[in-house]
Amino acid sequence: MELGFFTMPLHPPGANHADTLEADLKQLIYLDQLGYSEAWIGEHYTAEWENIPAPDLLIAQALGVTSQIRLGTGVTCMPNHDPFSIAHRIAQLDHMSRGRFNWGVGSGGFPGDLHVNGFDPRTGANREMTRQAVELVLQLWKDPKPGIYKSEWWDFNIPEPEDDIALRVHMKPYQNPHPPIGVAGVSPKSETLTMAGERGWLPMSINFVSEHILRSHWTAIEEGASRAGKSADRSNWRIAREVVVADSSTEARKQALSGTLARDMECYFLKLLPRSKMMGLLKIDPNMPDSDVTVEYLVDNIFIVGSPEEVTEKLSSLDESVGGFGTLMAMGHEWVPEGFWKTSMGLLKEEVMPKLKTLGR
Amino acid sequence: MELGFFTMPLHPPGANHADTLEADLKQLIYLDQLGYSEAWIGEHYTAEWENIPAPDLLIAQALGVTSQIRLGTGVTCMPNHDPFSIAHRIAQLDHMSRGRFNWGVGSGGFPGDLHVNGFDPRTGANREMTRQAVELVLQLWKDPKPGIYKSEWWDFNIPEPEDDIALRVHMKPYQNPHPPIGVAGVSPKSETLTMAGERGWLPMSINFVSEHILRSHWTAIEEGASRAGKSADRSNWRIAREVVVADSSTEARKQALSGTLARDMECYFLKLLPRSKMMGLLKIDPNMPDSDVTVEYLVDNIFIVGSPEEVTEKLSSLDESVGGFGTLMAMGHEWVPEGFWKTSMGLLKEEVMPKLKTLGR
Numbered sequence: 001m002e003l004g005f006f007t008m009p010l011h012p013p014g015a016n017h018a019d020t021l022e023a024d025l026k027q028l029i030y031l032d033q034l035g036y037s038e039a040w041i042g043e044h045y046t047a048e049w050e051n052i053p054a055p056d057l058l059i060a061q062a063l064g065v066t067s068q069i070r071l072g073t074g075v076t077c078m079p080n081h082d083p084f085s086i087a088h089r090i091a092q093l094d095h096m097s098r099g100r101f102n103w104g105v106g107s108g109g110f111p112g113d114l115h116v117n118g119f120d121p122r123t124g125a126n127r128e129m130t131r132q133a134v135e136l137v138l139q140l141w142k143d144p145k146p147g148i149y150k151s152e153w154w155d156f157n158i159p160e161p162e163d164d165i166a167l168r169v170h171m172k173p174y175q176n177p178h179p180p181i182g183v184a185g186v187s188p189k190s191e192t193l194t195m196a197g198e199r200g201w202l203p204m205s206i207n208f209v210s211e212h213i214l215r216s217h218w219t220a221i222e223e224g225a226s227r228a229g230k231s232a233d234r235s236n237w238r239i240a241r242e243v244v245v246a247d248s249s250t251e252a253r254k255q256a257l258s259g260t261l262a263r264d265m266e267c268y269f270l271k272l273l274p275r276s277k278m279m280g281l282l283k284i285d286p287n288m289p290d291s292d293v294t295v296e297y298l299v300d301n302i303f304i305v306g307s308p309e310e311v312t313e314k315l316s317s318l319d320e321s322v323g324g325f326g327t328l329m330a331m332g333h334e335w336v337p338e339g340f341w342k343t344s345m346g347l348l349k350e351e352v353m354p355k356l357k358t359l360g361r
Numbered sequence: 362m363e364l365g366f367f368t369m370p371l372h373p374p375g376a377n378h379a380d381t382l383e384a385d386l387k388q389l390i391y392l393d394q395l396g397y398s399e400a401w402i403g404e405h406y407t408a409e410w411e412n413i414p415a416p417d418l419l420i421a422q423a424l425g426v427t428s429q430i431r432l433g434t435g436v437t438c439m440p441n442h443d444p445f446s447i448a449h450r451i452a453q454l455d456h457m458s459r460g461r462f463n464w465g466v467g468s469g470g471f472p473g474d475l476h477v478n479g480f481d482p483r484t485g486a487n488r489e490m491t492r493q494a495v496e497l498v499l500q501l502w503k504d505p506k507p508g509i510y511k512s513e514w515w516d517f518n519i520p521e522p523e524d525d526i527a528l529r530v531h532m533k534p535y536q537n538p539h540p541p542i543g544v545a546g547v548s549p550k551s552e553t554l555t556m557a558g559e560r561g562w563l564p565m566s567i568n569f570v571s572e573h574i575l576r577s578h579w580t581a582i583e584e585g586a587s588r589a590g591k592s593a594d595r596s597n598w599r600i601a602r603e604v605v606v607a608d609s610s611t612e613a614r615k616q617a618l619s620g621t622l623a624r625d626m627e628c629y630f631l632k633l634l635p636r637s638k639m640m641g642l643l644k645i646d647p648n649m650p651d652s653d654v655t656v657e658y659l660v661d662n663i664f665i666v667g668s669p670e671e672v673t674e675k676l677s678s679l680d681e682s683v684g685g686f687g688t689l690m691a692m693g694h695e696w697v698p699e700g701f702w703k704t705s706m707g708l709l710k711e712e713v714m715p716k717l718k719t720l721g722r
Contacts, residue, residue, distance in 0.1 A: 013527035017456040025425075025457075045449055046520060048527035060418040061457055064386075064425035080446060084477060088406055088414035096386075096422055097379040112528040116445060116522045136691050159407060159476045165633045166374040166409035167473040171489035176378050272526045 003320065003349055004038035005031050006207070006240045007332025008050040008075055010264045020051060025062055027332060030342060032066035033038045034349045040074025040104055040182070040204075040329065046112030049268045056093050063097050072102030074204075075184055078130040079108045079117045084149070086154045086169075087137040094173040101175075104182040105134050106192070111276070129153045130229035134181070141178055182238070186193070186281065187189040188216040197224025197232050207331050208269070208302050209238035214239060214322045235326035239318070242303040243330040245347040246340070249306045255344075256305045260334040262295045270295075275335065284293065308351035319359045362680065362717040364710055365399040365437055366392050367568070367601045368693025369411040371625045381412060384531045388693060391703060393427035393619045395710045401435025401543070401565075401690065407458075407473030417454050424458050433463030435565075436545055439491040440469045440478045445510070445517045448486055448498040448532075455534040462536070463563065465543040466495050467553070472637070490514045492556070495542070502539055505530035543599070547642065549577040558585025558593050563695055568692050569630075569663050570642045575683045576601060585716035596687035600679070603664040604691040605700070606708040617666045621695040623656045631656075669712035676713065680720045689714075 007027065011020040012298055028039055038297055041055035052058060059071040076086060092148045094101045107130035108114050111121070119126040132151065161168035182202035185193035186209065196203035197220065205217045218237065225232035247251035256262065270293065273279050277291045284301050299305050304314045319325060330348060335341035368388065372381040389400055402416035413419060420432040437447060455462045468491035469475050472482070480487040493512065507521045511677065522529035534540055543563035546554035547570065557564035558581065566578045579598065586593035603622055607613035631654065634640050640651045645662050660666050665675045680686060691709060696702035 013531070017453070017532060018459050021453070021457050045445075045532075046528055046530055048529055051531065052453065053492040053532060054453050056415075056418060057421040057450065057453055060421035061425045064422045065670060082443075085414075085441060089418065092378070092382070092413065092415050092418055096382050096418060098379050110528075112520045113525075116517050118516065118518060155479065156477050157479060159473045162473075165636070167407050168409055169473075170374070170409040170412065171378060171414060228384065259471075268526065274491055275526070278514075295494075 001315070001325070001353065001359045002037045002327040003353050004040070004238065004327050004328070004329045005036050005332060006040045006204075008042040008044070009052060009332050010049055010053050010268070011262075011334060012263070012267070013048040017051060018356050021058065023334065024052070024058060024332075025065070027335060028058075028062045028069065028071070029065055032069040034346055036069055036345075036349065038070040038102060038329075039329065040072040040102070042282070043077050044110050044113060045080065045116055047110045049264070050110070050195060051061060054092075056089055059101070060093060060096060068100075070100050070102055071097065072182060073104045075106035075115060077105030077106055077108035077181065077201045078133040078254075079114060079119050079126045080154075081133070082154045082156065083133045083136040083140065084154070085321075086133075087140045090137070090179070091141065091171045091173040094175055094179050097174070099175045099179070101179050102182050103179040104184065104204070106130065106184055109186075109276075138178060141172045147345070157327075157342065185217055185220065186278070188213050189279065190217055193217050193219070193220040194224035194227075197221035197226075197230075198228045199224070200228075200230065202236050202238060204238040204329065205229045206267075207242060207329075208298065210302060210320065211321045212284070213281055215338040218323055233326075234324045237325040238327045238329050239322070239325045240329040240331055242298075242305075242333075243311065243328070243348055244303065244305045245308055245311045245342070245344045245352060247307065249310050252305050252307065252344070253299060255340055256299045256303060257295060259340075260336050261303075264333055265295050265298060308347050311348065312352045312355045315356055318361065319356070324359065362676070362686070362714065362720045363398045363688040363690050365401070365599065365690045366397050366438070366693060367401045367565075367690040369403040369405070370413060370693050371410055371621075371629070372412055372695060373624070373628070374409040376412070378412060382419065383414045384695065385413070385419060385693075386426070389419075389423045389430065389432070390426055392706060393430040395707055397430055397706075397710065398688065399431040399433060399463060399690075401433040402461070403435050404438050404441065405474060406441065406477055407472050408471045410625070411471070417450055420462070420551045421454060421457060424461070429461075431450055431461050432458065434465045435544060436465030436467035436543065438467055438469035438474060439494040440475060440480050440487045440514075442494070443515045443517065444494045444497040444501065445515070445519075447494075448501045450500070451540070452502065452532045452534040455536055455540050458535070460536045460540070462540050464540040465545065465565070467491065467545055470547075470637075472561060488552075499539060502533045506560075511618055512717050546578050546581065547639070549574050551578055552581070554578050554581040555588075558582035558587075560585075561589075561591065563597050563599060564599065565599040565601065565690065568603060568690075569659065570590050571645045571663060572679065572682045573645070579684055585608055588664035594687075595685045598686040599688045600683070600686045601690040601692055602679075603659075603666075603694075604672065604689070604705070604709055605664065605666045606669055606672050606713065608668065608708075610671050613666050613668060613705070614660060616701055617660045618656060619714075620701075621697050622664075625675045626656050626659060641664060669708050672709065673713045673716045674676050676717055680717070685720065
């Protein structure tokens with residue numbers, strides 16, 4: 001099993017953006033030094049808790065000060081972009097990284113952001129736009145044919161090349177044919193994950209869904225793969241989880257129940273998810289009432305919290321329960337207190353993961 | 362007089378993007394170490410010679426590996442962007458830089474890029490769009506009122522804030538009220554420069570225009586300032602110039618006539634400018650035929666080429682001729698051979714500029 005990182009990021013409303021961006025960057029630097037294999041950074045405009053509108057900019061900054069960690073958008077919400085310009089931005093970033101880049105794509109989920117661009121998620125238009133926009137980006141990279149490109153969602157032209165002044169669409173990504181594409185699935189039997197299986201993209205199961213939903217994710221991935229006559233590769237499957245490791249289980253549990261993770265759940269996600277009718281995702285028993293989904297319940301049932309031994313055991317059990325997965329993505333929260341969280345990320349990498357080496361194959 | 366840098370950048374068609382982006386980054390790192398005060402990086406999609414579509418990404422990468430140089434988009438071509446997303450990107454970048462950022466804006470000039478977004482430069486629609494878009498960005502930073510924002514060129518909504526989940530447009534720039542705005546003027550009595558004078562933005566006179574046009578630029582800036590009841594400040598005025606310095610005049614002249622600068626002029630600009638009917642800008646005598654505008658003519662009449670003494674003399678003379686300006690922006694070309702160009706940039710900073718300290722005030 002490989003070890004990666006996924007950060008929304010999460011910072012309380014009113015936080016100073018310069019400070020939070022610097023803190024986010026420092027997390028990436030530290031995880032690069034620890035040997036984490038990849039990090040994904042979220043994109044949100046109107047979610048003040050998740051306060052990075054342009055993850056590609058933070059990734060670009062991090063490229064200069066990290067050496068091995070693969071960096072990815074987590075995800076580029078296609079409804080926020082026009083395909084022509086995002087094709088160029090992503091290709092340039094891939095070159096700047098010399099291929100140390102994964103391109104996460106998605107249709108957006110935060111209600112405010114969809115509203116900005118006039119998408120009503122009930123119609124599914126954002127998902128249809130995303131499917132078409134990603135295809136178009138891939139086509140622009142492969143063969144940017146001159147002509148008019150027009151749809152309900154975009155309107156641009158690719159000019160005829162003019163060789164005397166080298167006027168042409170010239171930028172393709174560094175990685176051939178393109179950076180690995182990642183997509184995040186949330187709901188049971190996620191269609192997005194089926195598409196990942198079909199297209200050979202990296203499937204990511206997002207944090208805090210219960211294990212029976214994770215199992216349905218794999219079913220979806222396999223279904224997609226079989227549609228394309230391929231077999232799905234479990235080593236590509238990423239599962240995101242809140243992970244807290246400390247020398248003792250007591251210490252880990254105390255921090256999980258009272259620190260930034262608990263704050264982020266209580267003040268944000270446990271308010272946001274009911275609005276989007278997504279509380280069911282967190283329930284190990286579909287009949288339990290929303291009010292039973294507390295931080296304590298999550299620490300006991302969904303999060304991976306404990307001593308190195310306990311966390312090793314929980315991750316082995318998760319791996320077995322879902323049938324095996326390739327990369328654990330530990331979720332990002334503010335590292336307060338910093339020493340505790342650095343220790344947690346270090347114990348996970350150095351004490352826990354070596355014992356899970358044979359998993360995820 | 363301060364010393365800055367402006368790069369399109371310029372690389373021959375077919376160049377490897379990863380290599381050219383790395384070379385561009387290394388130039389910024391070197392100039393930062395030398396103490397250059399600022400650098401501006403161009404934005405082009407379909408100009409393979411000028412091969413950076415997203416200068417903000419390169420700036421973000423450079424932030425991590427430079428310490429004092431101010432970095433700026435040179436310029437953000439507003440027709441390539443929607444005001445809502447560029448407001449967020451620029452604000453985030455300003456935070457990431459902790460204010461070491463200048464925001465250059467413009468209406469785009471390269472014919473292919475305007476065609477991509479459906480603008481016919483003959484109608485001036487790109488300039489009108491730019492004026493309105495910059496105003497809107499400033500308004501979004503100042504007071505992002507909920508509502509529908511719709512024009513011929515954009516269509517987005519700002520949602521009503523929802524305090525329970527901190528759903529709101531929350532990002533303003535780091536610098537208060539916003540990063541310094543720079544605009545580039547080219548044509549005689551440039552309207553763009555008049556606007557700079559009126560709004561208190563940084564006026565930049567772009568490279569290779571002859572001195573009589575530079576003088577008309579200052580007239581335009583002053584006219585704008587007086588419209589707003591202000592007096593224009595010459596220390597804000599930037600003039601871009603090709604500059605080559607070597608130990609001897611002979612050596613500087615030889616490199617200017619045979620190296621990357623000559624290549625970039627002959628193979629690109631002297632083909633591009635006639636198409637846009639812009640050759641007149643380069644003429645010290647309006648009646649000279651286009652065919653007389655050769656690299657040799659430019660080296661003798663427009664570019665600043667020579668030994669440290671000769672370059673000091675030419676810059677003093679330029680300063681006197683235009684009535685004084687604040688920052689010289691040396692133009693970027695490929696530093697081939699690297700040693701020659703590093704020496705040139707170093708001599709300019711260390712031998713020439715100290716003698717011009719009292720100018721530009």
